[in-house]
Amino acid sequence: MTAVTTTHPEAFRPALHYTARNTWLNDPNGLIHHQGLYHLYYQNNPLGNTWGNMSWGHATSEDLTDWTEQPVAIPCDEQEEIFSGSVVFDSQNSSGLGTETAPPLVAIYTSAYKEASPLNGLQAQSLAYSLDGGFTWKKYAGNPVLDRNSANFRDPKVFRYDGGAGSYWVMAAVEAEEYKVVLYKSEDLKTWEYLSSFGPANATGGIWECPDLFALPVDGNPLELKWVLTVNLNPGGPNGGSAGQYFTGDFDGIKFTSDSTVTSGKQDHDRLQEYDWLDWGRDYYAAVSFSDAPDGRRIMIGWMNNWDYANQIPTSPWRSPMALPRELSLATIDGRTRLLQNVVEEVGSRHAAPAVRSQPIHLTGETRRIPASVGPVQLIEADFTPGTAEEFGLIVRGSGSEGTRIGINPGQGRLILDRTASGDTDFHDGFASVDTAPIKARDGRYRLKIYVDHCSVEVFAQHGQLVLTDLIFPNETSTGVSIYADGGSATVESLTITPLV
Structure with a gap:
């Protein structure tokens, strides 16, 4: 879309x-x-x-x-x-x-x-x-x-x-x-x-x-x-x-x-x-x-x-x-x-406002918006443990049907970055994409560190072992963050969202 x-x-x-x-x-x-x-x-x-x-x-x-x-x-x-x-x-x-x-x-x-x-x-x-x-x-x-x-x-x-x-x-x-x-x-x-x-x-x-x-x-x-x-x-x-x-x-x-x-x-x-x-x-x-x-x-x-x-x-x-x-x-x-x-x-030291931190969140077949996390430039740190969900993760730079999905499919062992609904994608017919990479749980967990800016998402997974970088061009009003689990359950063990400059 x-x-x-x-x-x-x-x-x-x-x-x-x-x-x-x-x-x-x-x-x-x-x-x-x-x-x-x-x-x-x-x-x-x-x-x-x-x-x-x-x-x-x-x-x-x-x-x-x-x-x-x-x-x-x-x-x-x-x-x-x-x-x-x-x-x-x-x-x-x-x-x-x-x-x-x-x-x-x-x-x-x-x-x-x-x-x-x-x-x-x-x-x-x-x-x-x-x-x-x-x-x-x-x-x-x-x-x-x-x-x-x-x-x-x-x-x-x-x-x-x-x-x-x-x-x-x-x-x-x-x-x-x-x-x-x-x-x-x-x-x-x-x-x-x-x-x-x-x-x-x-x-x-x-x-x-x-x-x-x-x-x-x-x-x-x-x-x-x-x-x-x-x-x-x-x-x-x-x-x-x-x-x-x-x-x-x-x-x-x-x-x-x-x-x-x-x-x-x-x-x-x-x-x-x-x-x-x-x-x-x-x-x-x-x-x-x-x-x-x-x-x-x-x-x-x-x-x-x-x-x-x-x-x-x-x-x-x-x-x-x-x-x-x-x-x-x-x-x-x-x-x-x-x-x-x-x-x-040095980049992580540029805090613009206090971080939003959550207690563990259990998800079952749902998408849940994180309140007070709105912002176009953020560092997001999240630890997930899988349950029965086919896929779980986050949606960044979101508003309504727009957003960039960063997910994990544990059954297939894939990290997913879906920018098909990320904003302006029709300037080139090869831009809209669903990009994936192999990922394995470490000590039963998946750890993501995500840098979100006005036109980009950089995902560092499993302490930097795996990196996935994509441009996005969202609406200025698309600044929300959500978490989701599709087809079953997953737990967000920790979530920290830090607004940056």
């Missing part, structure tokens, strides 16, 4: 999520913490609110919650568009682009060469550098620094490796149409030597983009590290369209070896449910992590949209938000190493 909305597009602008003031954005780029600031660069069309004129936009934050939009960092020109990449702090001035006393920030980005360039049609890796903490940038005169004579070689994520094989810079980039992550090393960020490649593996239903490679302790043990390789693909996600997957394994400074690959070669569509996904929803893509985050934290941000309908979502003058920043960790679950993702604690 499609609801009719009279909501003005500007009313969809998030309170918790970053958006550009009046332009288009997509992939996060160059994420780095430097001199007390988080820098979020991103793919940006500075001239409009649909994709094009790819440049690096820029925003900064002290706390990952309040962002200040800065002037465009690296604009496109007649020769090249500035595609995705990363930023590193060259503290030893290995590149020679700064000085020993004033080392540079170095951006490694993809040059997508245009008709005016002798390299028209190719994609290669280039450098820009900043000597003022990331606010102004100058392109390196020797660009490109790495050219494979390829039309689909892009999205370099660079980090400093220090291990048994030595100490040097490592680049993880993709050959997008070959479903490969390619690894290179460099002493100075200018001259690169091929190391190895990874892939095809697991999901290959769309081109591979935006890789990341990092190590995390397992179960909080700093003596037991495991490497995580993330790679995004479009299309080919578990619920259609864009998505991101991850692999766990080992990186010895030369080669990444996965211990979580289900299949090699071409994707078997029947096995999508077996793969490890960063997010099972339709609207989480191009996710990469910050360099140099304080206290060794690994914090990731993704683009909250889907290429199936990205240019058509009903927002103006801005288009596309970023997802909330997530802190990553590894845990052993059912004998396997799994990635846990949880919204950074």
